[in-house]
Amino acid sequence: MHDDRVLVEKRIERELWQRILPQLYRRRVPLTIDAWDVPGEPVSYAHAAAQEYRPFAVGERWGRPWGTTWFRLSGEVPDGWAGVGLEAVIDLGWGMRGPGFLAEGLVWLDGTPLQGVHPRRTAVPLPQLATGPLSLLVEAAANPALPQSFRPTPLGSLDTAGDAPLYRVAMADLAVLDHDVYHLCLDVEVLVGVMQGLPLDEPRRQRLLRQLEDAFDAIDMGDVTGTAHRARRLLQPALELPARSSSMRVIGVGHAHIDSAWLWPIRETVRKCARTFASAVRLMDDDPEYRFVCSQAVQYAWMEERYPALFARIAEKVQTGQFVPVGGMWVEADMNLPSGESLVRQLVHGQRYFESRFGIRCKEVWIPDVFGYPASMPQVYAAAGCDRFVTQKLSWNKQNRFPHNTFWWEGLDGTRVLTHFPPVDTYNAEVTGEEMAFSQRNFREHGWSDWALMPYGHGNGGGGPTREMVQRAHRMRDLDGTPRLQLGTSDEFFDHVEAELAAGAVAPVWSGELYFEMHRGTLTSQIETKVGNRRCERLLREAELWWAAGGMVPPEVADELRGLWNDVLLQQFHDIIPGSSIAWVHDDAEREHARIAARLEELIAAAFARMGVAGVDGDDWVVANAATRQRTEVVSGPDGLPVIVQVPGSGFFPLDQERVGYDRVVTTERSMANGQLAVSWDLEGTITSIIDVARGRELLPPRRSVTIELAPDHPVEYDAWDLESWTTGLGEPISGDAEISWLERSPLRARLQVRRTVGAASTMTVVYTLRAESARLDLEFDIDWHESEQLLSLMVPLDVRTSEAVCDIQFGHVRRPTHPSSPWDAAKFEVCAHRFVDLAEPQFGVAVLNDGRYGHGLFDGGVRVSLLRAARFPDPDADQGRHRVTISILPHGAGLHDVLHEAELLNVPVRFVRGTLDWWPGAVVEIDQPGVQLSAVKRADDASGDLIVRLFEACGDRTQVSVRLPVPVRDATRCNALEEPEQVIDVADGFVSISLRPFELVTLRLRT
């Protein structure tokens, strides 16, 4: 019997594919093809339509890599063909390959985008056409199929991709779809899928096999068209058997995960969106039950600007509830690398866009494809009005299986968001019986919940859901043997779960970060994209602060700042800032960051000029401090020489050059010391001792030194993405001859330069810097990097005993294990930290700070900082060239206050402005708690002139903090991140005093 089953299943499959599917069209005639190749980058429809087209034939080659060819398809609709079932059938040369990573086309009719064509969407229904002449334009994009084998490829850059045509047009026909054959194929696909998802001994499975067999017996393979209806009639009872009342409920949400850049540049994503969204709204016309959820406000903004007619159609479908904005974010951003303020703005800018265009505020964050989720995110989501969260990426974990599908995710400050990982374990489901069976098998919450989500549709230019997926979904609405599948939205899903909770069900809780056990290399790959982002984040903070300090921000400046924020937010997309895109994308990102930074410097200078601080005639120097609080430090002055600055708060202060009494730096040939720190090195320039003088402790373990290591870095599959657990163990310290020289030996500052070769072709200069009045030792790296598939690390061994390290993250810190005791601990062999990691005993600790790195390894007895990688896919030249970064070593006493302070000083340098300071604003904002930090100081988005101050408790303490401005505060409210008042605060004596929970994030609106 067993053999019979296998045989019958094989028969069904072969006859379906080889005999029935080829009969899908009753009649066909070829269309006439003419072509025009765009000479350079893509052009508008109007431009393309006005060109001279040349004759073109099926079988001809087209498409240099990244080129565009416009095809004009024309013909005459024969008598009697018009009506339902009339379609253009187009194959640009895809062969058997899947959608999303190949050529794609946008079909235009009379100047309007009609729909996309892809390997799984070759049909363009034309029901509205009467008999007569037909003319379509197809804007065909020759996007190259980048190798999925992760081999280095020249195709990722226009400079190296060449111009050999990639594709051959395989078909352009006018045809009439056979209704019976089409629906028979769908009936059979669904029933076979359901059958194969059931256990072998299940009666329904055995009955289905017999029913399918009977139906196939009824088809005359010589006359499929004439006999398909007989088979359909025989299958009807099998399709009408309702689901069992206990069966699980799945909500299918149409979706197209479109990476805003990845194996294609942003300019191509704009067109991918047009193709995908045009197809989506067409499908909505045909099927009122169809729902399509779509994230990333920037993608809507592109349509609004570039495809206004399509945008109007989208807006219409948003109003009918079929096209559903989700996620509330500007892009589906990476969550590890952007600053806390950036992630707030991702949500604020996304929510504001959706609200202004469609009157919609999203309740959920939707980032199914992002590489890990920090512990501070629940409160960020909540602050932007989102108390629900959808992702599925942790299903890719390499080491441990995540234990929940629907749960409360509890953040650092205790905020909880209702979270769902769709049990289908993908955001690109295709609505098959197998996927439905898997969802049911894989779902961890059967004990208390009936509901799950299934995002379906081809992503990344694959064009989203197809009509076949929707048809299959309808057949599984209420079908025995499979979960009940209804088309809907993520809102409906969460409403159902919330109803279950309201009725007494209890959801599990996961507290802390959602660490992704994969793609750890994205903390380091394409480091200049990350460094550029960090620079822009700082300059945005400064520009907002200095403009706010000067009073009302002129509308054109407010608009420009908002625009620059949007440009930075776009580059935080989850394949750009992680470094996992082609060369083109990273070249664009670095150019964008440079442009944005230059413009922000101009805006900052303009803000100073407006306040009269940078007077044209002024010849005094003024110090501007954008950090949270006062600082006393030695920096390079306006003339490059070291100078002590002493500023009492954030704001402008005259440069004090008169200071005489200070803690001087003393040097010998092999050491430098001040009253706080003594550092010595060996003949090769390797640091062999760092002594905390005040506390009398050597930082390094006996006979250990601070070293640089090089390790072969060969991920098993995803080169730019992954760092394997064994890689760092293969590292060898770099040793040998070094050129050692003093750059500076003054009582204010000592700087020793050590220069050596690294690996096969690279050089590295490190400058050890110790300043008066500072316990911080800076290691300033300048590396000319020309290695291939190597990891460069800084190893800082520490004589500190602790089982947990503290890692700086957005709006707080997390504690992570320094040991591989459990599989969950062991998986965290490379972790993200922003400005510092800290290893501490109760009364003594050592922090390793940075101004531009994220990947760290933590172990009992030290810290490893990932400095550079050199992956070869998808960008074969990733990370080649010059890199600068400062890593600092800072011993400290109990608590984190010193660490937070120094981390801010390292990352927010003071500015010198030449000008006459006849105006004395004092501190822009003054905060009296060292554990509380400023995230943003800005004027309110609503142009009211109110001051917005966003701050957070960074140490995990409960605290009372007062916030003062240079002038008395009259009114104060606590707001959400969207700057909407939530709670009035009493103002006494012209300042505000509020209590903060551990790690609480607060946005204040202040009126003076």
Ligand SMILES: [Zn+2]
């Ligand atoms: Zn993605």
